[in-house]
Amino acid sequence: LKTLKHINIVTYLGTCLEDNILSIFMEFVPGGSISSIIHRFGPLPEIVLCKYTKQILQGVAYLHDNRVVHRDIKGNNVMLMPNGIVKLIDFGCARRLAWVSLSGTQSEMLKSVHGTPYWMAPEVINESGYGRKSDIWSIGCTVFEMATGKPPLASMDRIAAMFYIGAHRGLMPSLPDRFSGTAVDFVHACLTRDQHERPSALQLLDHPFVK
Numbered sequence: 001l002k003t004l005k006h007i008n009i010v011t012y013l014g015t016c017l018e019d020n021i022l023s024i025f026m027e028f029v030p031g032g033s034i035s036s037i038i039h040r041f042g043p044l045p046e047i048v049l050c051k052y053t054k055q056i057l058q059g060v061a062y063l064h065d066n067r068v069v070h071r072d073i074k075g076n077n078v079m080l081m082p083n084g085i086v087k088l089i090d091f092g093c094a095r096r097l098a099w100v101s102l103s104g105t106q107s108e109m110l111k112s113v114h115g116t117p118y119w120m121a122p123e124v125i126n127e128s129g130y131g132r133k134s135d136i137w138s139i140g141c142t143v144f145e146m147a148t149g150k151p152p153l154a155s156m157d158r159i160a161a162m163f164y165i166g167a168h169r170g171l172m173p174s175l176p177d178r179f180s181g182t183a184v185d186f187v188h189a190c191l192t193r194d195q196h197e198r199p200s201a202l203q204l205l206d207h208p209f210v211k
Contacts, residue, residue: 004066008059010079010089029089031082034146035075043149046183052078053143053186054210055086060139061201063088064132073138074119075145117158117165118151123195125166133195136204140190147175147183152191168193182209 004012011027031037034052038044044052056078063070070077070088077090121137123130145151152173153161164170172191175184186209192198204210 004063004068006059006062007085008055008087009062010087026089027087029079029081029087031080033076034078034080034086034142037080038075038146038149044146046147046179049143049146049183050210051084052080052086052146053139054205056088056139056142057201057205057210059086059088060135061205064135064201069130069132070135070138071124072116072119073135074116074142074151078142117162118153120162120165121195122166122170122193125162130195132200133198136190136198136201137195139201139204140187143183143187143190144173144175147179147187180209182207185209 010029013025013027015025016023056073060070060073072090073088077088079087079089081087117125119138119141121130121134124134141151153164156164165172175187186204186207189199189204189207199207
């Protein structure tokens, strides 16, 4: 984490080991998490949603360019500064990939299950090997969460949701009709079941929804 320097990534400040207790000092983000804001004020309007989504994508694109997969992107792990800057936090599940091509080849795929069920990609649940694209699925779920107040399939029990997401033909819900076609298409693109067909963070930064 200390090697990562980006405006949309929480800053690592240092560590202190005292009496066998390791303390990690991080940048203070006083605005609270996106989840807490939604819980307090309700779902975000689309004009705000697209601004936050673009910043999440910028942070994730930076991570992926540095071969880091976050593995637990969700509203609770997206923090907001008072000036509107969004920061990704909680790298406890993050993993650095081997130094290979950006194409997501099998040699750089992870297979351990990490994350939170409602935001997990199918390939994570099925342990079929995953990489950067699993974060893209989680971004789609997080955008859905910001838009509706809850992640996709929130009405299901966690285990039931995992089985549904992992099912080969399990269709994910779309955003409500009140959202624009570009917003609906963006979430649909993120929730592409085949990770090899799912767009990258850089590709999504060119999507009309975040332009």
